[in-house]
Every structure is written in structure tokens, then in C-alpha cells.
Amino acid sequence: MAKYPKALCFFMCILYAxxxxxxxxxxxxxxxxxxxGLNHNHVTSITQDSTGFIWIGTENGPMRFDGSSFVSLTTLNPLYADQEIYTVKLTTLGKNELGISTTYGAFVLNTYDYQFHTLQYDVDAALTTWTYNTYDVQKDRWGYYGVSTKTGFYIYDDLYQPVASKHVYSVDDIGTAWMLYGRNIVLTPDGKLFQKNIEGYNVFDDDSKKILRNPDVYQLDTALMSHDGELQLNFIDSATLVFYSPLKRKIYLQDLSTGTKKEYVLPDKVSANLSWFSKIVVRNDSTLLINGRKGAYIIKYDKAQKTLDFLPELQLPDIEVTTFYVDHDGRLWIGTYAGLYKENNPLPVERFPFSIAGKTDLVNIKWMENVNGTWYASALQDGLLTFDEHFNLKDQEVFTENNVPVRLSKMLRYDKDHLWICCSEGIMDYNVITRQHSLLVFKEHPEYLKNVVIHEIYRERSGDIWVSGNNSNSVFRIDKTGDHIHLVELNDANPKFKVNLIYRFREDAQGNVWFCGDAMARYNRKEDRVDSLVEKLPLQHNQRKVFILHSNSKNELWISTNGENWHTYTEEKGWSVVDDPKLNPDPNKYQTLIGDDLYFISRQGKIIALNTLTRKYRILSAIDGWDQEKINSYGFFKDPDSDYLIFTGDNVIYRFASELPASHQVKTPFVSEINLPGNKVLHHPDGNLTFGSDENTFQLKFLTLNFDDPFNQVYAYRLKETEQTNWIPIDQPEINLTQIPPGHYNLEISVSSKNNEWAPVYKSYPLFIQFPFYMQWWFIVLAISGLALGIWLLIRYRLKRMRFISNLDRQVIEYELKALHAQMNPHFVFNCLNSIKEMIMSKDNKNANIYLNKFSYLLRSTLDQSKLSFVPLSNTIDYLRHYLEMEKLRFTHFSYSIDVQEGIETDTIVMAPLLLQPIVENAIWHGQSEALDDNQLCLRFYICGDDLVCEVEDNGVGINAVKSTQTSGMHLSSALENITKRIELLNRKHDLHYRLSIIDKSEMNKGHGTIVKLSFNHKHDESD
Incomplete structure (x- = not known):
């Protein structure tokens, strides 16, 4: 094997570190x-209100920023659109108050409800262009507002009314004087309003309510203040004043407590870049910033020595800075002519790019090991790279075999001086001290690792090392001495060794080793054989292969398989599946268990740091500083000297802390706006939300002030009635609630991070939808009282009606009894009995018997009908027929007839009983003429419209003649009165329209006699 010459790559050192x-x-x-979302790119001013919103002043007016979106003041309060929008300066005045300085007006804005007040000084209309051109608005600790404009200094009380003023110019100065009086306002250490102006400075004295010109109370250089009108004053702390003089080209530092003043002359190059609008801003207790025509400069401040150190190096050379602002969290904001800049917090994942000299292809690092502070990295065909602790590339070694570069992959630190490196030719032993290297060859089996592409190496607790390569169902075990090697393979002794290629080794609590591939096989150390094979997990749903196994300190097994989430196993709880889809692992990416923390790549391409004991996790995505499409390493590597974890990408090494940074906190969410029916808008409601019954449909907007990672937020809410109420996820922090039933609720809102970078934050609002008036207690009481009163009145009416009906019934009964008594009077009975006696005496037994039968029928029928309210017309006719036949036996000088109109259903038509008999009796007893031998009585029944007419006609003397006689007239009047009263009672009780008419025939020139007509509505039934 040959070794390439070293190809060193050095990063350029940064000068003046x-x-x-x-x-x-x-x-x-x-x-x-x-x-x-900015309304204009020219940012003139930046401030932060007491709630935490950032306010940006631009040429098109103030805007509110929450980290996600910009909202203009004219949107929050449309009335502001009528004011001058060019914003010169924004100033935080106190809790929920903002001072707005514009080119035509000064305003105080309530940042709670967005109402504003104008601070206006009455001047001649010709001067308003200058007087209302405002440079600054401030508020002292006593609540007085100070306004600095081009024409003077104006003081207002807490009711926004003028208190004092120093007005410098008049109408005569228009066109002749350069009206530019006021500059910025600062608060003195004792809380007074201090205005810088072209004549020096003014101080408002709260006791005398007067503006003092250049008072000698702060040991200031009055001559300098008066001579240089462009000074911009600022306090570093309560007693230290700093300012830049464009005229002197110096920076001054003055201690007001001692009167000590120090001057710092600026280099010509620096002062040439500064101007009258250069302002000094305090970034922190040791750093100041000052902006120039281009860029800015840093000034170091020694608080103990009260000294400044100006750094001449130009910062941000390509930016025209208009203003700086440091928010409550120490974050720097920069306003420019081209927009707004916000300082970002350091990303969780740090990047360390590297490159190899002369190499244009990408470098893929597969594994990293730290030995004595030096990082060794295997990079496939690019060999072994070494980095210092700051990941600066120090060296490269490329190993070849037959002039072909050997591909390096995973590594194992065998001992303190040696690395075993998996490669395409077997296992390379590398000495980090001597840099010597060689392929491992074992004497008893020299062929075992020769030309085997090794891609997994693992050391068990006993010290033995397991190695797998590109041979299926076979592994090598090297004892801890490194001298002996054993082959374990699929054979008669190990029939269950059927996992194909082995990707991972893992040791369980019993010391057995699991071989993980397309299945899992367990190697039993005691029996020295493969005794178990798992081809599918008990809770696995699919049939996919590739199994990766991990075991934590509690001997809990974590197993991933292709296409499913983590399967876990403990002897106490058995098998279970992690149900969080965000934790679904990608089995094609390397997984690393460090201690009890599992680091892996999810199927969504995110880094997951999961604690296997607590199940808590964090997610790192691309927004955290790494390229999730280009991770190359076979896992994550622990820095032995820190809590950092390392992984790699294309020509880059990444590093992140294993613990969350404690400083990353997200503020509690709050409701910022509620849109109610009728275009009613409620800003920043307090803790209790109470709405009327007609306001149960509304839109609610909430937010949390997050300037670090606003696009990492996930929103949810629930209208809580019980503890079991589920959270409802939403895409935007807007909730539309419709037709909420009346009652008490808890509206809970939640903001959490997509990557679990920070803990979820919650806010709860008691919500009460008032009941409609008809569900209010007072209405219910009134309704119940009204109902009770109505029921009482109804019962009273019913009782009164019942008494009335009962009284009518009683009267009807009385008149019926009277009628019965009239019909059954003793005279009638006596006559009937005498007639029967005479017939018996004269031996006229036949007629006596007939008479007696009819008499008994009448008695029985009268008693029966007296019990009924109505009887059929046929019964009435039959009754009258019997009665007339009896009378005819007694009086032989009259005849009668009963005519019933054809078609009348006498069995269905009903009428009051015993009503016609008295009329017929009167016709017989009082209507007959003694001069006539043939007295006639006619009874007629016929239909006329809806009425049945019962007509009784006789040819006697007539009713008028009868009434003229005393005895007969009195008897007749009494009988008619009884009939008339009974008819009246019947009509009142049953509304049957009974009508009685009596006509003397002589009045109609129809001879002698009387016609009596009784008519009634026959279309009713007996139930009426």
C-alpha cells in the first residue's frame, strides 16, 4: 500500500481577532x-413599547411589528390617516404610551387601545409649518410632556393642555431666519426634561412650571452647547453623558456627578464619514455605536474607568444607517434607507465549512473520532482528514491499494493510540502517534478479511469486536486482544442466521449480541450460536425489512423498521409503538444512541434528539442552520470535551449542543384584537372576556412576541368546558367562533415550536357569553310571576264561569221545575182524575182505560224529559200528540192537527224538552172560543234556513182578548214569562238562538186566533 504526500489545507487567519x-x-x-410588509423602506426611527411590540417609523407612518407581521397605525386606528404620516421619531414614554414626532404634529399614542392625542401649540397659521415640525417628544417622571420643534420647546400636562413654552420665532422670521431651533430631548438623572437646541439647552422645572435656559445645574459646557447646535445627547447611565460634536469632530464623555469631561478626537477619515445626523446609541454597558454617512463604528466603554475606546474599523460599510435601537432583550435593530435589519440569535447548529486544496468535488465525511483534541475523519476515497478543535483542516492522508484510493468509512478507537478503520480492503489499523497504518491480518485465518468491504464495526462490553462486510449472513468476531478472529455464519450450527447483510450490531442486557439486517438474529454468547430469529415485530403492520436495534440504560429496546415508527420493548410492559408521527425514523439514515439519548433523522428529514427514558425530544430543521438534504455522516459523534454533537454534510462540519439553550424563551401569547359584530373592534382585552348574547360570533386574533424564530410557531386553541376538551390546531393565530351558547368558558390559546426548540406557552381567558334577556333571572322571575298570575286569573275566570254556568243550570232547573209544576199542577191532575172517575162511573171503561194510559205516559215522559238537557224532536212531537189526545177526550169541541215538513229528520234534531207543552196548553185553555163548536189547533214543524220553526196556531179569541181578562191574563203572562226566561237561559248557556214570537191574527186581518212561533238553530248535536 502506498501513501499520498500530505495535502494540507489551511484556513486564512482573521486579522485583529x-x-x-x-x-x-x-x-x-x-x-x-x-x-x-413595511410601508416604506426609509426607516426613520425604531422603539419598543411596554408590551414588547417593535414600532418602526417610516415616511409612510408608524408600524407595529410582532416578529411575524407588520401592521400600520392607520390599520389599528383609521382616524390616524387624517394626520401627517411622515414619522421623524418614535419614543417610548412609559407604560402603554408612545410619542410620535412628525413633520406636522406631535402625538401621544396609547398602545393599548391605539387612541391618540395631539400635542398642539396655538400659533399663527403662517408659522404652523415650522412650529408643528416636531423633532422629539418626551415625558418626565411627573407626567409632563415635552415637545421639541423647529420653533421652540413646549410643555403639556397629563390632560394634553399647554403648560409652558419657549417660542423663538415669529411671522416676521419667515423667509429671513433659518428656523431650526429644537433638537432631541433626554431625561436628566433627576427625571427632568432636557432639550438640546441651537442656543444651548433648556430644562423644564416642574416646581415652578418654567422652562430654564442653560441652567448651571449639571456642570455642562454651556459655551460648547450654544456654539454647536447639532449636538446629539445621550446618557450611558444615570450620571454619564456622551455626545458627538460635528463642529469639533470630537466625542465628549461627561460625568455629571463629578463634572469630569473627557474629549476624544476622531481620525479625519472617521470624522469625514460622520455628520450632524450621526447619533450615539448605547448597545450594552460596554459598547456604543455611532452611525455615519456609510456604515457605523463601535465605541468601547470602560464603566469603571469612565473612558472610551473608539474602534476606527468601519462596520456595515455598504449600508446607510439612519438609526439604531436595542430592544429589551439586547437585540440590535438597524434602520436604513433600504429597510429594517434585525439581529438574529446564534443558530442552534453551527457550521464549519472546509475545503481541500485543489479539489473541486464535494468531500463526504462518513465518520469522526476525537483523539486527544484532534478530530480524525474518514472521507471515502478522499482518505483520512484531521481537524483541530475548531474544525480547521490540518492534514489529509489518502491510502491506496494497487494505485486505487482505498475508501474509508466507519472507525473504532481501538485503544488510545490506534484507530481501526473500516475500508474497502478490510480493516485498517492506524497509529495516531506514528501515523503508520496497515491492514489487519490474522495468522490463523489470513483470508477472513481480505478484500472484504467492511461497513460495520462494534465493540461489546466484554471487549470483543464484531465486524460485518458485504457477505450475507456472516460476521467476524475478534477477541479483545486483537489477535484472534472467529467466523459466525449461516450453517447447520446456525440455521436461524438469516438476516442477509448486517447493518448494525447491538448487545442486550444479558450480553447477547443482535445482528440487524433484513431480520434480527440473536447470538447467544453462552451457547456460542445463533438461537433466535425475528423476521417481523409483534406490532409491525407492514412486511418491510431492515431492522435497527438500540438498548438504553434501563434495558429498554428501541427498534426501527422500514416505514413504521419506533417499536419498544421492556420485560415489564412488553411491546409498544411510539405514536408521534414526527418521530418516525428514516432507516436509511444512521442512528446513534449516546447514553440514553437517541439521535436520528426522521422521515421528514429533521434531526431528532430523543431521550428514550423521558420521551422528551427536540427537532432541528433547516431553519436551525443545517442543510437537511445533504447530511453524509454515518451518525452523530460526541465531543468528549464538551456537550456538543457533531455530524457532517458536503464540505461542512456541523455542531450543536445536546441541551437546549436556557436563554431561548418565548413570551406568553395574548389576545391582540377581537372583531365583534357591527364592525366593533376590541384591542388588547383584559383577562376577562364578557360579551352580550348577540355578540356570540366573533373573530379573535392572538400572538406571541417572537423575534427569534416566528416561523417555527404552531398554534392551537380550545374553548374549554371540561378537562377533556381537545386542542384544535390552526394555521394562523386567528380564531373564528360562531354561535357560542350562553354560559361560562375558558378560552385557552397555545403557541409551541415546530421543532420543540422551546417549551409551549399558554394563556387562558375566562369567557362569558351573557344569556339573552329571556334567560336572565329577573326575566324568569317576572315570567314565572306573570304565568302564575295568568294561571290564577284563568282559574279565577274559570271558577267564575263555572259558578255562572252552575247558576244558569240552577235557574234552568228552577224554570223547568216550574214548567213541570205548571204542567203537573193539581188542577190538571184533579181534572184528569175526575174525568177518569166519571168515565168509570158511567161504565165507559174503554175511554177511561185509554185516558188513564195516556195520563200515565205523560207522567212518565215528563219525569224522564226533566232529567235531560235535550231530547229528539220525535219525542217532543209524540209527547204533544199524547197530550192533545187526552185534552180532546175532555174537550170535544176542538180538533187539532200536527204537520211535519217532509224531509225533517225528527230523530236527529234535538231541542230543549217540555218547551212546547206550555204553549199548547195555553192555546187550549185560554185560546178556545166558547162561541165556537169547532175550535182548531194546528202544530207545524218546518225548516226555514238553518232554523227549525215550531208553530202553534189556534182560531180562538186571540191573545190580546185573553190578556184583557184578569184571571186568564195573569195566568197567561206568568206562563209566557216562564217560557221567555227559560229561552233566555238556554241561549246564554248553549248559544242556540231560540226565538219566541206571538202574533194575534186579528192584527194581520186573518180572522181570530193566535200564532205562536218557536224557532231555533237545528244544526247542533246534543253535546252542545
Whole structure:
């Protein structure tokens, strides 16, 4: 075997390494412009409100940024569209307050509900262009607002009303003076408003409510302040002031507590790049930044010595910086004329690119071993590479056999000085001290490893080493001395050794070794044979092959198979399958178990770091700094000197920490906006959400302020009624709730990371949908009371009605009894009995018998009908016929007739009983004329419309003549009154429209006699 000359590859060293510390690398920033949602690329100002939103001022107005999206102030409050939008400066004034300086107005914005107030000074209309051109807005600790404009310094109270002012210019100065008075405002150590201006500075005294010009209280250089109007002041801490003088081309550092002032002269090249808009910004307690016409410079600050160290190296040379801002988390934001830049946190996965001198093809590292701080890497035909601890390439060795490069793959550190390297010619022994190498040859079996392509090597706990190559169903076991080799293969002694090519070896808790390939075979160390074969797992659904086995410290087996998730086995719990689809392994990629942590590539192409004991895991995807399409190594390698893990790609080595960085925290999500019916918008609701019954359909937007990895977020929510309520995943942080039933709920929102980089964060809001008025307690009480009152009134009415009906029934019964009494009066009975006696005495037994039968029928029928409300018309006619026949036996000088219209159904038509008999009786007793021998009585029944008419006609003296006689008239009036009263009661009770009419025939010139008509509605049944 020959050895190529060394092909060394050196990375160029970075000059002035000490100065690079803290340098601004634009590649470590994310850029945003109008394509990403900014309303203008010219960023004029940046600040952060008390909630954590980043606010960006541009030529087109302020914008709010949450890490994912930009929202303009005119969207949050459309009324702001009527104001000047060119934003000069944004200033955080305190909790939920933002100062907005524009070219035509100063405003105070409430960042909670996005309402704003104007800070306006009344001046002549001709001066407003200058007076309202605002440079800065600030607020002191007593709540007074200070506004610095081109024409002066103006103070307002907490009601936004003017308190004091220093107005410098008048209308006469228009066109004659350069009106540019005010500059920035800072807060003094004692909390006062300090305005820099072209005449020096102003301080607002809260006690006297006056603006003091150049007061000698802070030991400032008044002459310098007055002479250089372009000074930009800033406090490093509560007592240290720093500023740059464009006029003097110096940076000044002044300690207000001691009055000490230090000057720093800038190099000409640097000062030429600075200008009046260069501002010094405090990045942290040891670093300051100042922007120039191009790029920026770093200034180091020694807090203990109160000194500055200006670094002349230009940072960001290709960027025109307009402003710097450092947020609450120490993240740097840069405003430019071309957009916004946000400093990124270091990615979890570090990249260490490398290249081999003179080689243009990609280099694929398959395995890495660390020996005494030096990394050795096998790179197939590119040989053995060595790297220092910072992964700088130090050396390359290529080994050949017959002038053909030997392909190197997996390695095993045999002892402290030797590496055993799997290669296409067998196993190479490499001495890291002498750099000598040779192929392993065993005396008793020199042919065993010759020309065998070795791709797996494994050391068991006893020290023996197992080796597999490109031969199916055969492995080699080398004892721990390295002197002896044994072949284990498919034969009569090992009939169960049927796994084809072996990809992995694993030792179980009993010391047996498993051979993993298209099946799993167990080599029993005690019996020195293959005693078990597993071709399919108990819970495996498919028939695919390739099995990879791992065993953790608890002797739990983790087995992956092609196309399915992890299968696990313990003696206590038996077999189970991991059901998380994100953990589905790709069996074609290498897997590594380090301790109890399993590192592998998922089928989605992500790196999974899974703790096999706790089942907790993290996911690393392309956004974390590695190219997931180009991983080449046969696994992950532990750095013995740290907690870092190593893997490789094309011409790159990757490194990531095995533990999550503790500093990566995501803020709790919160509801930012609720859109209710009727275009009602609610911003930043408090902890309790209460809506009316007609507001049970709404859209809710929530977010979490994540400026590190906003596109790594996964959202979910649940409207919690019980503990079993499931989470509902959503693509965007927007929830549309419709027709929520009234009641109490808990609305829970969740934000988690796609790669488990950080723990999920939650927020719960009590939600109450009010009940409609008809479900309110007061309405229910009123309804129940009203219902009870209604029921009481109904019962009372029914009782009254029942008493009324009962009274009617009683009266009807009384009149019926009267009618019965009238019909059965003693005179009638006495006459009937006398008639019967005379007939008996005269031996007229036949007529006496007839008379007695009819009399008994009438008595029985009268008693029967008196019990009924209605009787058939046929019964009434039959009753009247018997009665007339009796009367005719007594009175022989009259005749009668009963005529019933053809077609009348007398059996179905019903009427009140005993109503016609008194009328007929009156016609016989009072209507007959003694002068006539032939008195006639006619009864007629006929239909007229819906009425049945019962007509009684006689040819007697007439009703008028009867009424004129005292005895007969009184009897007749009493009888008619009884009939009329009974008809009235019947009509009131049954609404049958009974009508009674009496006509004296003499009044109609139809002779003598009376016609009595009784009519009623015959279309009813007895139930009426």
C-alpha cells in the first residue's frame, strides 16, 4: 500500500481577532423591506413599547411589528390617516404610551387601545409649518410632556393642555431666519426634561412650571452647547453623558456627578464619514455605536474607568444607517434607507465549512473520532482528514491499494493510540502517534478479511469486536486482544442466521449480541450460536425489512423498521409503538444512541434528539442552520470535551449542543384584537372576556412576541368546558367562533415550536357569553310571576264561569221545575182524575182505560224529559200528540192537527224538552172560543234556513182578548214569562238562538186566533 504526500489545507487567519469581538456582521441580521410588509423602506426611527411590540417609523407612518407581521397605525386606528404620516421619531414614554414626532404634529399614542392625542401649540397659521415640525417628544417622571420643534420647546400636562413654552420665532422670521431651533430631548438623572437646541439647552422645572435656559445645574459646557447646535445627547447611565460634536469632530464623555469631561478626537477619515445626523446609541454597558454617512463604528466603554475606546474599523460599510435601537432583550435593530435589519440569535447548529486544496468535488465525511483534541475523519476515497478543535483542516492522508484510493468509512478507537478503520480492503489499523497504518491480518485465518468491504464495526462490553462486510449472513468476531478472529455464519450450527447483510450490531442486557439486517438474529454468547430469529415485530403492520436495534440504560429496546415508527420493548410492559408521527425514523439514515439519548433523522428529514427514558425530544430543521438534504455522516459523534454533537454534510462540519439553550424563551401569547359584530373592534382585552348574547360570533386574533424564530410557531386553541376538551390546531393565530351558547368558558390559546426548540406557552381567558334577556333571572322571575298570575286569573275566570254556568243550570232547573209544576199542577191532575172517575162511573171503561194510559205516559215522559238537557224532536212531537189526545177526550169541541215538513229528520234534531207543552196548553185553555163548536189547533214543524220553526196556531179569541181578562191574563203572562226566561237561559248557556214570537191574527186581518212561533238553530248535536 502506498501513501499520498500530505495535502494540507489551511484556513486564512482573521486579522485583529481581538477587534472582531462584537463586530457587526450583516449576515447575522434578517432584513425586512416593503416586500415583507413595511410601508416604506426609509426607516426613520425604531422603539419598543411596554408590551414588547417593535414600532418602526417610516415616511409612510408608524408600524407595529410582532416578529411575524407588520401592521400600520392607520390599520389599528383609521382616524390616524387624517394626520401627517411622515414619522421623524418614535419614543417610548412609559407604560402603554408612545410619542410620535412628525413633520406636522406631535402625538401621544396609547398602545393599548391605539387612541391618540395631539400635542398642539396655538400659533399663527403662517408659522404652523415650522412650529408643528416636531423633532422629539418626551415625558418626565411627573407626567409632563415635552415637545421639541423647529420653533421652540413646549410643555403639556397629563390632560394634553399647554403648560409652558419657549417660542423663538415669529411671522416676521419667515423667509429671513433659518428656523431650526429644537433638537432631541433626554431625561436628566433627576427625571427632568432636557432639550438640546441651537442656543444651548433648556430644562423644564416642574416646581415652578418654567422652562430654564442653560441652567448651571449639571456642570455642562454651556459655551460648547450654544456654539454647536447639532449636538446629539445621550446618557450611558444615570450620571454619564456622551455626545458627538460635528463642529469639533470630537466625542465628549461627561460625568455629571463629578463634572469630569473627557474629549476624544476622531481620525479625519472617521470624522469625514460622520455628520450632524450621526447619533450615539448605547448597545450594552460596554459598547456604543455611532452611525455615519456609510456604515457605523463601535465605541468601547470602560464603566469603571469612565473612558472610551473608539474602534476606527468601519462596520456595515455598504449600508446607510439612519438609526439604531436595542430592544429589551439586547437585540440590535438597524434602520436604513433600504429597510429594517434585525439581529438574529446564534443558530442552534453551527457550521464549519472546509475545503481541500485543489479539489473541486464535494468531500463526504462518513465518520469522526476525537483523539486527544484532534478530530480524525474518514472521507471515502478522499482518505483520512484531521481537524483541530475548531474544525480547521490540518492534514489529509489518502491510502491506496494497487494505485486505487482505498475508501474509508466507519472507525473504532481501538485503544488510545490506534484507530481501526473500516475500508474497502478490510480493516485498517492506524497509529495516531506514528501515523503508520496497515491492514489487519490474522495468522490463523489470513483470508477472513481480505478484500472484504467492511461497513460495520462494534465493540461489546466484554471487549470483543464484531465486524460485518458485504457477505450475507456472516460476521467476524475478534477477541479483545486483537489477535484472534472467529467466523459466525449461516450453517447447520446456525440455521436461524438469516438476516442477509448486517447493518448494525447491538448487545442486550444479558450480553447477547443482535445482528440487524433484513431480520434480527440473536447470538447467544453462552451457547456460542445463533438461537433466535425475528423476521417481523409483534406490532409491525407492514412486511418491510431492515431492522435497527438500540438498548438504553434501563434495558429498554428501541427498534426501527422500514416505514413504521419506533417499536419498544421492556420485560415489564412488553411491546409498544411510539405514536408521534414526527418521530418516525428514516432507516436509511444512521442512528446513534449516546447514553440514553437517541439521535436520528426522521422521515421528514429533521434531526431528532430523543431521550428514550423521558420521551422528551427536540427537532432541528433547516431553519436551525443545517442543510437537511445533504447530511453524509454515518451518525452523530460526541465531543468528549464538551456537550456538543457533531455530524457532517458536503464540505461542512456541523455542531450543536445536546441541551437546549436556557436563554431561548418565548413570551406568553395574548389576545391582540377581537372583531365583534357591527364592525366593533376590541384591542388588547383584559383577562376577562364578557360579551352580550348577540355578540356570540366573533373573530379573535392572538400572538406571541417572537423575534427569534416566528416561523417555527404552531398554534392551537380550545374553548374549554371540561378537562377533556381537545386542542384544535390552526394555521394562523386567528380564531373564528360562531354561535357560542350562553354560559361560562375558558378560552385557552397555545403557541409551541415546530421543532420543540422551546417549551409551549399558554394563556387562558375566562369567557362569558351573557344569556339573552329571556334567560336572565329577573326575566324568569317576572315570567314565572306573570304565568302564575295568568294561571290564577284563568282559574279565577274559570271558577267564575263555572259558578255562572252552575247558576244558569240552577235557574234552568228552577224554570223547568216550574214548567213541570205548571204542567203537573193539581188542577190538571184533579181534572184528569175526575174525568177518569166519571168515565168509570158511567161504565165507559174503554175511554177511561185509554185516558188513564195516556195520563200515565205523560207522567212518565215528563219525569224522564226533566232529567235531560235535550231530547229528539220525535219525542217532543209524540209527547204533544199524547197530550192533545187526552185534552180532546175532555174537550170535544176542538180538533187539532200536527204537520211535519217532509224531509225533517225528527230523530236527529234535538231541542230543549217540555218547551212546547206550555204553549199548547195555553192555546187550549185560554185560546178556545166558547162561541165556537169547532175550535182548531194546528202544530207545524218546518225548516226555514238553518232554523227549525215550531208553530202553534189556534182560531180562538186571540191573545190580546185573553190578556184583557184578569184571571186568564195573569195566568197567561206568568206562563209566557216562564217560557221567555227559560229561552233566555238556554241561549246564554248553549248559544242556540231560540226565538219566541206571538202574533194575534186579528192584527194581520186573518180572522181570530193566535200564532205562536218557536224557532231555533237545528244544526247542533246534543253535546252542545
Amino acid at each position: 481581538g477587534m472582531t469581538l462584537g463586530q457587526l456582521d450583516i449576515t447575522k441580521f434578517t432584513k425586512y423591506n416593503t416586500l415583507d
